[in-house]
Amino acid sequence: MYSFSPETFAARRRDFMERIGPDSVAILVANPESTRSHDTNFPYRPSSDILYLTGFREPQTVVVIAPGHDEGEFVMFVRDRDPNKEQWEGRRAGPDGAKAQYGADAAFTVGELEEKLPEFLEEREQLFYTLGRNAEFDKRVTRWVNKLRHRRNKPSGAPGALIDARDILHDMRVKKSDEEIELMRQAVDVTAEAHVLAMKHCRPGIKEYELQALIEYHFRKNGAEFPAYTSIVGAGDNATILHYVENRDVIDDGDVVLIDAGCELGFYAADITRSFPASGKFTSAQRDLYDAVLEAQIAVVDHIAPGVPYNELQDMAKRKLTESMIDLKLLSGSVDELIEEEKYKKYYPHSIGHWLGIDVHDVGPYHDTEGSWRPLEPNMVLTIEPGLYVPENDEDAPEALRGVGVRIEDDILVTEDGYENLSSACPKATDEIEALVGTGAD
Structure with missing residues (x-):
C-alpha cells in the first residue's frame, strides 16, 4: 500500500x-x-x-x-x-x-x-x-x-x-509536497505505459471495452487500486462525446480513437488523454484536426511558468483553436468576434484543464481572495487538455471531419523556472503515434 x-x-x-x-x-x-x-x-x-x-x-x-x-x-x-x-x-x-x-x-x-x-x-x-x-x-x-x-x-x-x-x-491541497509529487509521478508513469499499450493493441474490429480492460489491467498490475475516474474509450463519433463511458462499440477502420484514462496510485490521480487512428494512419483531414489540437496544446504548455495567471492558459487555447477552426472551415468570421460571441464553444466546449491531486479534478481555488485569477506557483500540478469535437450529424462541418473527436491531455508540474511535463513519456507527436498503433501482439 x-x-x-x-x-x-x-x-x-x-x-x-x-x-x-x-x-x-x-x-x-x-x-x-x-x-x-x-x-x-x-x-x-x-x-x-x-x-x-x-x-x-x-x-x-x-x-x-x-x-x-x-x-x-x-x-x-x-x-x-x-x-x-x-x-x-x-x-x-x-x-x-x-x-x-x-x-x-x-x-x-x-x-x-x-x-x-x-x-x-x-x-x-x-x-x-x-x-x-x-x-x-x-x-x-x-x-x-x-x-x-x-x-x-x-x-x-x-x-x-x-x-x-x-x-x-x-x-x-493546491500546492504539492515533494512526497506527493513523487507519488503522482509514479501514477502518471503507469498511466502513460497503459496508453502506449492501448495504442499498440488497437486495430479495427476490436471493442472499445477491450482497450479499457487492457488499460485497467495495467493499472492494477502496477499497484493502482482504482482508476482515478471512469475510463473513456471512444471511437469515431463516440469521441465527440466528452464523457462517453459506455465503451461498448466496435472500433472501425477509419475511426479516430480517443482514450481518456488515468490510474489512482496511493489515492493520487493521473489524467492523460490521447487520440490516435485505429488503422495506424490518419486521413489528411483527421491529421489536420489532430495537428491543430496538438499545436494549441504545446503552445499552452510552453506558456506555463510561475506568475502566469491561470486564465491566460484558457485565453491562449481559445485563440489558437479558434484560428484553427477557421482554417479547417469549421467556423468563419473574425477570431475576436468568434471568441467574444463564444462561437468556438460549438467545437471546443470545455476549459483548458484543472488541478490534479488526490481528486482527479482536484480542489482549490482558481481565484485569489480578491477575485482575480490565481497565478501559477511552483509545486502546483494541473492538466492541459485542449480538444476539438465534430459530431457526425454536424452538416455545417466539412464532411471529412464529421465524427472525429480529438483531445490531447498532459499532466504538468509547475517548477521554479517553468514546468515539467510529467506525462512526456506518452507519445503525442503525429508520426510517433502512427508508428505505434497496431504494433502489439494479437
Missing part, C-alpha cells in the same frame, strides 16, 4: 491547526458507503480531506481537530473492533489502532459520538464544518451546538461562527 509517513500527516495537521487558530474546532466526516445493488456496495473510496490529514481509509469515521484541547488536538471516532464483522467485511483499526497506527491523541468508537464529541465544541469560538454533505450529521452538529447554547446556569461556550472547513483545507 502506498502511503506517507506519520510525520507527513502530523505536519499537515499542524499546518491546518495554525490556519484555523487556537479558538477553533474542526469536524471532518467520512464519505458514506454507497449501495451498488441490493445488499452489495460499491468499493469504498475514503474522503479525500480525511485522507489528506490522516491517511485513514475506513468508512463511518469522524475526525476532530481541536488545537490545544486538553483531551487531545487530533481526535478520531472510528468503528469498533468486532471479530464477527471483521471476518465478513475485513479488518478494522478500532480506537487503539487509530492511536497506535494513525497518531490520534484520543480515539473513541462511533457509538460514543453523542457523549464525547460535544465536549470538543465547548469554549470554541469557531466551528469549521462543511454543511450539506451529510444531512443526518448536519442535524447532529446543529443539535450539539444548540444544546451548548441553551444550557442552564452556564455561559454558552458554543461556537458562534460556522465556517466551511474546505476553504482552508482545499487551499492547502
Whole structure:
C-alpha cells in the first residue's frame, strides 16, 4: 500500500491547526458507503480531506481537530473492533489502532459520538464544518451546538461562527509536497505505459471495452487500486462525446480513437488523454484536426511558468483553436468576434484543464481572495487538455471531419523556472503515434 509517513500527516495537521487558530474546532466526516445493488456496495473510496490529514481509509469515521484541547488536538471516532464483522467485511483499526497506527491523541468508537464529541465544541469560538454533505450529521452538529447554547446556569461556550472547513483545507491541497509529487509521478508513469499499450493493441474490429480492460489491467498490475475516474474509450463519433463511458462499440477502420484514462496510485490521480487512428494512419483531414489540437496544446504548455495567471492558459487555447477552426472551415468570421460571441464553444466546449491531486479534478481555488485569477506557483500540478469535437450529424462541418473527436491531455508540474511535463513519456507527436498503433501482439 502506498502511503506517507506519520510525520507527513502530523505536519499537515499542524499546518491546518495554525490556519484555523487556537479558538477553533474542526469536524471532518467520512464519505458514506454507497449501495451498488441490493445488499452489495460499491468499493469504498475514503474522503479525500480525511485522507489528506490522516491517511485513514475506513468508512463511518469522524475526525476532530481541536488545537490545544486538553483531551487531545487530533481526535478520531472510528468503528469498533468486532471479530464477527471483521471476518465478513475485513479488518478494522478500532480506537487503539487509530492511536497506535494513525497518531490520534484520543480515539473513541462511533457509538460514543453523542457523549464525547460535544465536549470538543465547548469554549470554541469557531466551528469549521462543511454543511450539506451529510444531512443526518448536519442535524447532529446543529443539535450539539444548540444544546451548548441553551444550557442552564452556564455561559454558552458554543461556537458562534460556522465556517466551511474546505476553504482552508482545499487551499492547502493546491500546492504539492515533494512526497506527493513523487507519488503522482509514479501514477502518471503507469498511466502513460497503459496508453502506449492501448495504442499498440488497437486495430479495427476490436471493442472499445477491450482497450479499457487492457488499460485497467495495467493499472492494477502496477499497484493502482482504482482508476482515478471512469475510463473513456471512444471511437469515431463516440469521441465527440466528452464523457462517453459506455465503451461498448466496435472500433472501425477509419475511426479516430480517443482514450481518456488515468490510474489512482496511493489515492493520487493521473489524467492523460490521447487520440490516435485505429488503422495506424490518419486521413489528411483527421491529421489536420489532430495537428491543430496538438499545436494549441504545446503552445499552452510552453506558456506555463510561475506568475502566469491561470486564465491566460484558457485565453491562449481559445485563440489558437479558434484560428484553427477557421482554417479547417469549421467556423468563419473574425477570431475576436468568434471568441467574444463564444462561437468556438460549438467545437471546443470545455476549459483548458484543472488541478490534479488526490481528486482527479482536484480542489482549490482558481481565484485569489480578491477575485482575480490565481497565478501559477511552483509545486502546483494541473492538466492541459485542449480538444476539438465534430459530431457526425454536424452538416455545417466539412464532411471529412464529421465524427472525429480529438483531445490531447498532459499532466504538468509547475517548477521554479517553468514546468515539467510529467506525462512526456506518452507519445503525442503525429508520426510517433502512427508508428505505434497496431504494433502489439494479437
